[in-house]
Amino acid sequence: MKSERPYKRTDRVANEIQHILGQIQTKFIDLSDLGFITFSHVTISPDLKNAKVFFSVVQKKKSIVDIESEMNSKAKVFRKYLGQELQIKFTPTIKFFYDETISYNQKLDTIFNNLDKKN
Structure with a gap:
């Protein structure tokens, strides 16, 4: 039977994890000594572990x-904290990775701005 939902369960769980982690960060875990941290996206394995x-x-x-x-x-x-909020059988193991997308986009913006100034 094919699902009528517009996206997969892994996508829904990943979005929920991202949302919950943001709440955990603001309520329970102080990361201010590192800087202002935002969770840009989450990917999860097909087995949700x-x-x-x-x-x-x-x-x-x-x-x-x-x-x-x-x-x-x-x-x-x-x-x-995620396990207390997430309503699935197993709480996934979490591994954090720095998202280079923002810094990459900033570099591209700088390059384009420099090109505009030259022309």
Whole structure:
């Protein structure tokens, strides 16, 4: 039987995880010593047991490597709170990755702005 939903269950669960992680960050886990962190997107394995959480940082107070390392050291705490909110059988293991999309887009904007100034 084919699903009538416009997107897959993994997409729905990933969106829910992203939303819950944002709430956890504001209510329970202080990340202000790292900078202003936002969760840009989440991908989850088809068996819903592993989640890759991509984050971006504004006003970073440490290097990206240090921030990513510290985020991954707090993954178990995030998972604990996630398990209390997420309504699925297993709480996925979380791995944090720095999302380079924003910094890449900023570099492109700088290049295009420089080209506009030259012309």
